[in-house]
Every structure is written in structure tokens, then in C-alpha cells.
Amino acid sequence: MPRFAANLSMMYNEHAFLDRFAAAARDGFQAVEFLFPYDFPAADLKSRLTEHGLTQALFNAPPGDWGAGERGIASLPGREDEFRRGVDTALEYARVLGNDKLHVMAGLIKPEQSRAAHRDVYLKNLAYAAQTARAEGITVVIEPINTRDIPGFFLNRQDDAQAICAEVGAANLKVQFDLYHCQIVEGDLAVKLKRDMKGIGHIQIAGVPERHEPDIGEVNYPYLFALIDELGYDGWLGCEYRPRAGTSEGLGWIRPYVNVRG
Known part of the structure; x- marks a missing residue:
């Protein structure tokens, strides 16, 4: 049976951020994820998790200047020291929140920049992140993201x-398989799940192409949920979608899997 984590950065935007934990729990979720925790003290977030019986599934390491358009710094030459400090900060939060997965965003590359140089920095930074996180029992995940979004x-x-994970060679470095992004870039989702499941550390879902609930669009999610179970994945499925209207009102798709009480 699939286990779903509500993504509080995209879902429950009807509520202030700290109130989204309660809303997700009322709707039957047992876990949450979000992009970044750093605007709040870790202890405040932990108290919400504890109060509502929620597991923290995942969050992202600091991405650089998000407001200025940066989307990660792991592959950016010249930002290595900042990246390492960010990993250390993320692990400080993870010690409190209790998650065992940490997403590290690669960042942007301009057409005139050297992909080889970015890749070299990326490999070295990921090796550092994996080695540092291993002592905390945390798996670092990297996510392919479509270039439309x-x-x-x-x-x-x-x-x-x-291939990058294999080259780094760390047992606690895996891929975050977002079915939404993969469908846009590559498609053939079932075949890729079968091919790569041993190297997948976290899975996320959303409807394609609008990134709404996974009950509309071109992806047959009930089939994929059954396949993911069959392949032995026992992690969380992060619901990283933008609800069409109210979050709770749009949860009809999850009723076969979760006791929705809201």
C-alpha cells in the first residue's frame, strides 16, 4: 500500500505555513515534506510534527538565493564553501526534525558555461554531502527536473x-524520482521505475501536464502505485502538486489509500 507525504510548500496554501501540519494530519496524512525549513526554528517545526503525529519525510538543502532565481548550488563552480555550509545547516535541522532523506538541488547552467566543469563540481559536492550525511544516517537524493518548469x-x-550516483559511489546517494518531471522529459515511467528502483531514494507525484492532483492528465497513477508496491518501494510518495482548488476538497483521489477525515 503506498504511503503519501503531503508537500506543505505546494499543498494547504489556504493556511499559514505552521498551520498546514494540522490540516494535513486532519486529512489523514502521516508524513509531510516541504522545500525549505530555514525560515523557522527547527524546534517549532518539530513541535508541529510531534503534536500531529507526523513524520518528516524530506526537505531541501539551502538552494542559494531562491528569491533571485537560484535553484540550487551543488553544480556551481566557485560556490563549494557555501554548499558545504548549507549541507551542515541542513543536517542541523535534520537532527531535530528526524528525516532520513535530504534533497540537494543541482542548480542552473547557462548555455555558454561548461557542462563538464559543472559536472566535476557536482560530483565533488555530492561526495562531500553523502560522506557528511552518512554519519547522521541520512540519504542524500538528487532530482532530475524538467526544463519547462x-x-x-x-x-x-x-x-x-x-550514472552520477554510480560515479560518486556512495551507498547513501540516490535519485529522487519525480514522476511529473520524468513524464515531461522522458515518459516511459513504468520501464524506468523497473530499471532504476534499486537506485531510487524518494518518489514524488503530480498530475501531468498542469501539476495538479494526480487524478487528471496523461499519467495512470493507480497503475503506477501498484507497480511501485510490486517493486518493493517502501518509502514515502511526496505529493508535490498544486491543488486545483481547495487542498482538502481535491483529495478524492487518495481515498482508496488513506483514511481522509477532513
Whole structure:
């Protein structure tokens, strides 16, 4: 049976951020994820998790200057010291929140920049992140993202992500398989899940192409949920979608899997 984590950065935007934990719990979610925790003290977030019986599934390491358009710095030459400080900050939060997965965003590359130079920095930074996180029992995940949503993002394909993890060679470095992004870039989702499951550390879902609930669009999610179970994945499925209207009102799709009480 699939286990779903509500993504509080995209879902429950009807509520202030700290109130989204309660809303997700009322709707039957047992876990949450979000982009970044750094605007709040870790203890405040932990108290919400504890109060509502929620597990923290995942969050992202600091991405650089998000407001200025940066989308990660792991592959950016000259930002290595900042990246390492960010990993240390993320692990400080993870010690409090209790998650065992940490997403590290690759960042953007301009057409005139050297992909080889970015890749070299990326490999070295990921090796550092994995080694540092290993002592905390945390798996670092990297995510291929489509260039329609984030033009210029460095990492776009599942096979490239798997190859990077293999080259780094750390057991706690895996791929975050977002079915929404993969469908846009590559398609053939079931085959890629079968091919790569051993190297997948986290899965996320959303409807394609609008990124709404996973009950509309071109992806057959009930089939994929059954396949993911069959392949032995026992992690969380992050619901990283933008509800069409109210979040709770749009949860009809999840009723076969979760006791929705809201």
C-alpha cells in the first residue's frame, strides 16, 4: 500500500505555513515534506510534527538565493564553501526534525558555461554531502527536473542521475524520482521505475501536464502505485502538486489509500 507525504510548500496554501501540519494530519496524512525549513526554528517545526503525529519525510538543502532565481548550488563552480555550509545547516535541522532523506538541488547552467566543469563540481559536492550525511544516517537524493518548469536546470534525465550516483559511489546517494518531471522529459515511467528502483531514494507525484492532483492528465497513477508496491518501494510518495482548488476538497483521489477525515 503506498504511503503519501503531503508537500506543505505546494499543498494547504489556504493556511499559514505552521498551520498546514494540522490540516494535513486532519486529512489523514502521516508524513509531510516541504522545500525549505530555514525560515523557522527547527524546534517549532518539530513541535508541529510531534503534536500531529507526523513524520518528516524530506526537505531541501539551502538552494542559494531562491528569491533571485537560484535553484540550487551543488553544480556551481566557485560556490563549494557555501554548499558545504548549507549541507551542515541542513543536517542541523535534520537532527531535530528526524528525516532520513535530504534533497540537494543541482542548480542552473547557462548555455555558454561548461557542462563538464559543472559536472566535476557536482560530483565533488555530492561526495562531500553523502560522506557528511552518512554519519547522521541520512540519504542524500538528487532530482532530475524538467526544463519547462525550471529552464536551464543542470540535471534533467533519470539515466544521467543514476550514472552520477554510480560515479560518486556512495551507498547513501540516490535519485529522487519525480514522476511529473520524468513524464515531461522522458515518459516511459513504468520501464524506468523497473530499471532504476534499486537506485531510487524518494518518489514524488503530480498530475501531468498542469501539476495538479494526480487524478487528471496523461499519467495512470493507480497503475503506477501498484507497480511501485510490486517493486518493493517502501518509502514515502511526496505529493508535490498544486491543488486545483481547495487542498482538502481535491483529495478524492487518495481515498482508496488513506483514511481522509477532513
